[in-house]
Amino acid sequence: MSAILPYQPTLQSLRSGFNAKGWLNEDVPTFLVQNDCQRAAAHCASVARAAYQLAERFGADPLAAEAGGWLHDVSVIWPNDQRLAAAEALGIEILPEERKAPMILHQKLSVVLAREIFDVRDAAVLSAVGCHTTLKAGASSLDKVVFIADKLAWDEPYDAPWHPDLRAALETSLDEGCRVYLRYLWEQRDALAVFHPWTAEACREMGVIV
Numbered sequence: 001m002s003a004i005l006p007y008q009p010t011l012q013s014l015r016s017g018f019n020a021k022g023w024l025n026e027d028v029p030t031f032l033v034q035n036d037c038q039r040a041a042a043h044c045a046s047v048a049r050a051a052y053q054l055a056e057r058f059g060a061d062p063l064a065a066e067a068g069g070w071l072h073d074v075s076v077i078w079p080n081d082q083r084l085a086a087a088e089a090l091g092i093e094i095l096p097e098e099r100k101a102p103m104i105l106h107q108k109l110s111v112v113l114a115r116e117i118f119d120v121r122d123a124a125v126l127s128a129v130g131c132h133t134t135l136k137a138g139a140s141s142l143d144k145v146v147f148i149a150d151k152l153a154w155d156e157p158y159d160a161p162w163h164p165d166l167r168a169a170l171e172t173s174l175d176e177g178c179r180v181y182l183r184y185l186w187e188q189r190d191a192l193a194v195f196h197p198w199t200a201e202a203c204r205e206m207g208v209i210v
């Protein structure tokens, strides 16, 4: 049995230091600010807004999409060097690629916080939070909406390299938008710390890798 490594803050300390009121648009910013993550609070607000709009446009549930946007990055309260230890202590299944690049674990850690701190039980929302960085095979429209909202909500004054093509592709469909970003990741794969297997599976399923 592997030893449970110490990690900070613990789920228990987060739970005892925070009381969710039941409104994510208030609870998430309060939680993030309380944990010194002001910037993430602004980012989550942008993703929630973008996700709501994309869901309306592409026939997903706007309120579920908004919830996914609020929650997707709440685990940013664990710095990169704490993510592996936190995931191990919380019993999260860790893939070899995630062990190598623990940053990616934040999508799975956010699912735990969504459930345990914010009391979210909607499996569709938790699914979208849990694949917002990598996407996955068999993704729902809601998964895709939150994935794309995160890529559109960019907190810099200039466009990200994928933005013009992504916006143009979304004029066609949500899937076409996903393909643009997946293709971008695939083309960058040698420069990435790891190429996540869920992304590879999504790429194959959507015809980005043949």
Ligand SMILES: [Fe+2]
Pocket (backbone or CB within 6 Å): 072, 073, 106, 107, 132, 133, 150
């Ligand atoms: Fe993220």
Ligand SMILES: [Fe+2]
Pocket (backbone or CB within 6 Å): 043, 047, 072, 073, 150
């Ligand atoms: Fe994000």
